[in-house]
Amino acid sequence: MLVRVKLPLIAAISLLTVFVDQATKSLAAQHLIRGEVHSYLFDTVRIVYAENIGAFLGLGGHLSSGARFWVFVVLVGLFLLGLVAYALFSRELNRPSVVALALLFAGGLSNFYDRLVNNGAVIDFLNVGVGPLRTGVFNVADMAIMLGLFLLIFYRPRPTLPD
Numbered sequence: 001m002l003v004r005v006k007l008p009l010i011a012a013i014s015l016l017t018v019f020v021d022q023a024t025k026s027l028a029a030q031h032l033i034r035g036e037v038h039s040y041l042f043d044t045v046r047i048v049y050a051e052n053i054g055a056f057l058g059l060g061g062h063l064s065s066g067a068r069f070w071v072f073v074v075l076v077g078l079f080l081l082g083l084v085a086y087a088l089f090s091r092e093l094n095r096p097s098v099v100a101l102a103l104l105f106a107g108g109l110s111n112f113y114d115r116l117v118n119n120g121a122v123i124d125f126l127n128v129g130v131g132p133l134r135t136g137v138f139n140v141a142d143m144a145i146m147l148g149l150f151l152l153i154f155y156r157p158r159p160t161l162p163d
Contacts, residue, residue, distance in 0.1 A: 001093060001094070001095060001098060003088050003089065006087065006088055006093075006098050007088060009095075009098060009099070009102065010084065010087055010088065010098065010101075010102040010105065013099065013102040013103060013106055014102060014105060014106040014109060016106075017103065017106035017107060017110060017140070017141070017144045018106055018109060018110045018113070018141075020140050021107070021110040021111075021139060021140040021141040021144070022110060022113070024125070024139065024140050025114065025123040025125070025139060025140075028047075028049055028123055028125035028139075029049070029123055032047065032048070032049035032125060033049065034049045034050070034051075035048070035049075036048065036049070044128060044129070044130060045126070045127070045128050046126075046127040046128070046134075047125055047126065047127075048125060048127060048137060049123070049125055050123075050124045050125065050137045051118065051121035051122070051123060051124070052121060052122045052123075052124050052137070053068060053120055053121045053122075054068075055072065060072070065120065068120055069120065072115055072120065073112070073115055073116070073120075076108065076112055076115075077112060079108070080105060080108050080109055080112060083101060083104060083105050083108070084101075084105050086101070087101035087102060087105065094155075096151055096155035097151075097152065097155065097156060099148075099151060100147075100148045100149075100151035100152040100155065101148065101152070102148070103144045103145065103147050103148030103151065104144075104145055104148035104149065104152075106141070106144050107140075107141040107142060107143070107144035107145035107148065108141070108145060110140075110141040110144075111139075111141045111142070114141075122139070122141075123139060124136075124137040124138055124139045124142070125137065125139060126138050126139060
């Protein structure tokens with residue numbers, strides 16, 4: 001795919017993802033009380049306001065604020081720049097791979113923005129599960145990241161075998 005084809009695709013996915021994620025986080029911040037759980041669909045879905053200073057499932061939350069800044073702002077920012085550059089300029093990527101990388105970039109960018117404006121924290125508010133088997137608390141950006149990962153795994157280009 002050419003850069004002139006990939007750029008609008010990545011931009012559209014990123015803008016939509018960041019808009020929906022930030023809108024839902026804003027609603028959560030405005031209308032939810034920290035620690036108050038709202039249960040729906042026979043307790044399959046829970047809505048609860050949480051601020052995560054770590055990464056996935058709170059990993060890295062134990063680090064000092066300076067270390068968290070270097071890991072979650074500086075390193076993640078550099079990773080996101082590299083990711084979008086790779087998505088734009090790699091000639092081997094097919095459309096599903098570009099979409100997958102765009103979702104990874106968009107989810108990461110929205111959580112990155114959260115860290116910049118929320119003193120290093122990301123707003124989370126969704127939890128799903130059955131009985132004691134539950135996910136951690138997550139947000140729309142996390143869903144975009146997971147969808148991007150699944151797309152990368154299942155739709156990566158397959159090498160062709162020689163004749």
